[in-house]
Amino acid sequence: MARAEDKTILVVDDEPDVRRYLQTVLEDAGFHVVTACDGEEALNVIRERKPDFISLDLILPKKSGHRLLYELKKDKALSSIPVLIVTAHAQTEMGRGPLEDLLTNRIMSGPGAYLEKPVNPLAYVRAVQRALGIEETEEASDKIGLKEELQARIQKADPEALRRALEALDKG
Amino acid sequence: MSSEPIGHWIRTELFEQVPISINVINRDFRIVEANRLFAETYGSWEGRQCYEVYKGRTKRCPRCAAAQTFADGQIRVREEKGQVRNGSPIHYLVHMVPLTSRDGQVPYIVEMSTDITPIKRLEQEKLEAERLAAVGQTVAGLAHGIKNVLMGLEGGMYVINSGLLRGDSQRIGQGWGMLQENISRISSFVKEFLDFAKGRKPHVALVDPNRIAEKVVALYRDSASLAGIEIKADLGKKIAPASMDEEGIHTCLANLVSNALDACQMSEKPGRRVKLSTRERQGALVFKVADDGCGMDYEVKQKVFTNFFSTKGSGRGTGLGLLTTRKIVQEHGGKVSFESTEGVGSVFQLEFARDRLPQPTDEESGAKE
Numbered sequence: 377m378a379r380a381e382d383k384t385i386l387v388v389d390d391e392p393d394v395r396r397y398l399q400t401v402l403e404d405a406g407f408h409v410v411t412a413c414d415g416e417e418a419l420n421v422i423r424e425r426k427p428d429f430i431s432l433d434l435i436l437p438k439k440s441g442h443r444l445l446y447e448l449k450k451d452k453a454l455s456s457i458p459v460l461i462v463t464a465h466a467q468t469e470m471g472r473g474p475l476e477d478l479l480t481n482r483i484m485s486g487p488g489a490y491l492e493k494p495v496n497p498l499a500y501v502r503a504v505q506r507a508l509g510i511e512e513t514e515e516a517s518d519k520i521g522l523k524e525e526l527q528a529r530i531q532k533a534d535p536e537a538l539r540r541a542l543e544a545l546d547k548g
Numbered sequence: 549m550s551s552e553p554i555g556h557w558i559r560t561e562l563f564e565q566v567p568i569s570i571n572v573i574n575r576d577f578r579i580v581e582a583n584r585l586f587a588e589t590y591g592s593w594e595g596r597q598c599y600e601v602y603k604g605r606t607k608r609c610p611r612c613a614a615a616q617t618f619a620d621g622q623i624r625v626r627e628e629k630g631q632v633r634n635g636s637p638i639h640y641l642v643h644m645v646p647l648t649s650r651d652g653q654v655p656y657i658v659e660m661s662t663d664i665t666p667i668k669r670l671e672q673e674k675l676e677a678e679r680l681a682a683v684g685q686t687v688a689g690l691a692h693g694i695k696n697v698l699m700g701l702e703g704g705m706y707v708i709n710s711g712l713l714r715g716d717s718q719r720i721g722q723g724w725g726m727l728q729e730n731i732s733r734i735s736s737f738v739k740e741f742l743d744f745a746k747g748r749k750p751h752v753a754l755v756d757p758n759r760i761a762e763k764v765v766a767l768y769r770d771s772a773s774l775a776g777i778e779i780k781a782d783l784g785k786k787i788a789p790a791s792m793d794e795e796g797i798h799t800c801l802a803n804l805v806s807n808a809l810d811a812c813q814m815s816e817k818p819g820r821r822v823k824l825s826t827r828e829r830q831g832a833l834v835f836k837v838a839d840d841g842c843g844m845d846y847e848v849k850q851k852v853f854t855n856f857f858s859t860k861g862s863g864r865g866t867g868l869g870l871l872t873t874r875k876i877v878q879e880h881g882g883k884v885s886f887e888s889t890e891g892v893g894s895v896f897q898l899e900f901a902r903d904r905l906p907q908p909t910d911e912e913s914g915a916k917e
Contacts, residue, residue, distance in 0.1 A: 391696065393726050397703025400710050400719065464695045494699035497706055 378509050380406030385504060386427035387411045388418040388444075389462070390436050394493070398431060398462070401497040402504065415439025419447065422454055429504055434463040434474055434490075442474035445483050458507045461490035462500070569640075569661045572647075573598045575618055577608060580656070589663070591633035598659065602630040602640075617644045618654050627664070627903070639668040675881055675904065697737070700730035750793035750879065752909045757790050757797075757833055758783040761826050764801040768809060772822065777812045779805070782825035790833050790900065791908045796876040797835075803869040804837040804896045811841025811894060833900045840893035873898075880905055 385407045387398045392413070399409045410425055412418035416438045422430065434441040441461065448454045461484065463475070478484040491500060505512050563570065564584050571582035571593065579593045579601060587593060590601045598614065599605040608615070613624045624644040632638045642661040646654040704726030711719030758781075765781040772779040805824060812820040820840055827834045874884050881904030888894035 391700070393700040393703050393730065394696075396722060396726060397699065397706060400703075400707045400723075404710050464699075493695055494702055497702075 377511055380505070380508075380510050381408070383428040383508055383510070384408045384410060384425060385429045385431060386418065386421055386425070387431045388413075388415070388436065388441065389431075389433040390414060391433075394433070394462075397497075398495075398500065401501055402431075405501045405505070407504070413437075415441065415444045418444055422448070422457070426454075427457065429508055430457055430459045431500075431504070432459055432461050434461055435465055440474065442478060445478060449483055459484065460503055460507065462493060462495055463490060464493035569663075571598070571601075571659050572656050573614060573659060574656055575654075577612075577614065586661075589632055589638070590630075602628070602661075604631050604635070613642075614644055614657050614659070617646050617657055621646045621648055621652070621654050628661075629907075637665075638663060639665045671904075678878055678881075697730050697733050700726055700733070704730060750796055750906070750909070752791055752793050752906045754789040754791050754908060755794045755797075757787050757792070757826050757835070760794060760797050761801060761824050761835065764798060764805055765824055767802060768805050768822075772809055775809065775813055776820070777809055778819070778821045779809070780821070780823055782823055784825070784827045787826050787828055787833065790902065791905045792880060792900070793876070793906075796879070800873040800876050800898060801835060801837070803873045804835075804898075807869060807896075808837050808839035808841060808894070811839050811843070813841070815840075815842040815891075829899075831902050833902060835898040836895060837897075838893065838895040843890040843892050843894055844888040 385402050387395055387402070387409060388411070389395045389398065390413050395411045395413065399411060402409045410421055410427060412421045414437045418430075418432070418436075419439065421427070432441045432444070436444075441463075445459065448457065448459075461475070461478075465472070465475075475490065479489060484490070491503060502512055504510075566583070567585065569583065569586035569589050571579050571586050574580050577597045577599065579596060579598055582593050593601050597608075599607070599609050599612075603609065613626045616622070617624050623646065626642050626644070628640055628642055630638050630640060640661040641664050642659050645658045645660070647656040647658060648654055704723045707723030707726060708720050709723075711717065711721075711723055761781050761783060765779055768779055801824065805822060808822040812822060817840065822837065822839045822841075825836045825838070827836070870884075877884050877898050877900075880900055882898055882900035884896065884898055886894060886896045
């Protein structure tokens with residue numbers, strides 16, 4: 377089993393707060409973390425440090441995450457590094473286009489291709505761990521637990537079903 | 549019928565039957581002839597002055613087009629606002645055709661006016677819809693901006709927590725800094741957003757566009773020269789007064805000039821300049837703010853009008869300036885556009901088609917004196 381201590385994660389985001397946040401979350405899970413604040417810096421860090429995983433914001437100054445991904449894809453040595461997109465723009469006009477483009481052109485694939493900001497720290501760590509074949513930390517599986525899952529389910533639930541559930545509760 | 553001379557029909561039937569109000573005025577602006585539709589629309593006219601019948605005025609209109617036509621014999625077309633027989637308002641398009649005598653004098657003018665009130669109403673509704681769309685975009689953008697702050701706050705708490713668990717005081721300090729920063733971001737957002745969403749009814753009046761431009765340049769002259777940037781106003785001659793919300797336009801120009809100065813400060817070139825110009829172009833009033841600052845790359849251009857997007861770094865700029873500018877410009881029926889080249893500079897342009905400008909708030913040009 378791979379160990380977090382042996383893995384280097386690159387966090388790319390133009391917001392210093394987000395970088396600091398994600399870095400702390402990953403370090404707490406045992407990873408080694410490097411950061412970059414724009415697309416160009418990211419590319420330099422990737423070439424120099426050959427990270428094992430990239431956490432990538434989509435809308436970035438200098439070179440967008442979208443462009444960066446296309447460049448990585450062209451480079452054989454770098455195209456195999458797993459990437460997780462972390463964006464606040466999955467639903468906005470600005471981000472939807474690039475994201476759809478990445479998914480339809482198979483630059484990115486799978487249900488775990490991106491996370492939406494604000495991210496849940498444990499879901500974030502788990503996504504990285506899963507991609508790198510690292511056993512989920514106890515903490516992670518515990519805390520994400522009941523409350524988060526319930527919240528997620530309630531958000532996805534169909535209003536009619538909720539109404540019926542409420543009725544059932546009232547009767548009970 | 550065929551035996552009647554065609555000229556007779558034109559003189560009698562056509563004059564009475566056309567779906568256009570026709571009247572003839574003499575040099576005293578007194579109506580001396582009118583067709584049936586005119587009488588039906590505007591009421592009795594015999595012996596009355598045109599301004600009285602069309603607009604319910606007691607004196608001649610300011611900028612009277614008929615007076616100009618009497619003077620130069622030119623045909624004129626004007627959009628006017630008046631009142632019909634029962635006093636309700638009407639928008640009409642009037643053609644003024646001089647009846648010129650052999651010696652070149654103009655003793656009479658024929659005024660032909662078409663009721664364009666329904667078209668005007670549609671135009672108004674369209675403007676209104678555009679305004680609402682701007683509000684919608686803003687609200688969607690706001691939700692996004694809040695996401696970023698939220699992430700900063702959650703991040704701050706997480707980092708503090710992590711520091712506490714580990715007894716890592718540096719980490720606690722970092723987390724604390726994140727909380728402080730994001731809380732101050734919230735207060736500046738709230739302030740700017742309230743400005744943006746201000747329910748203040750724009751006070752639209754006839755104003756001199758050049759004067760607003762001059763004021764804005766004066767406002768920034770000191771801070772520009774402190775930063776070693778030259779700022780100047782390049783004012784077009786013959787810029788007619790325009791019906792606008794002076795405070796709103798001032799805000800727009802101030803936003804653009806302040807952005808231009810920031811762009812210059814981000815550039816290391818010597819002899820940096822910002823120029824605010826005013827021009828009249830094809831029925832539109834155009835303001836331009838040009839700088840030879842740092843310019844914008846492709847990504848920044850994409851995000852220019854997005855809420856809370858700023859390249860000025862934390863603590864400067866909340867990213868609402870251009871959005872506010874666009875909202876105000878749209879409320880005036882105008883549009884914002886820009887050109888920018890990285891490393892060369894940017895030009896922002898506000899274009900206001902004169903026929904789309906709002907009506908003055910206090911009805912100076914309306915029916916009553």
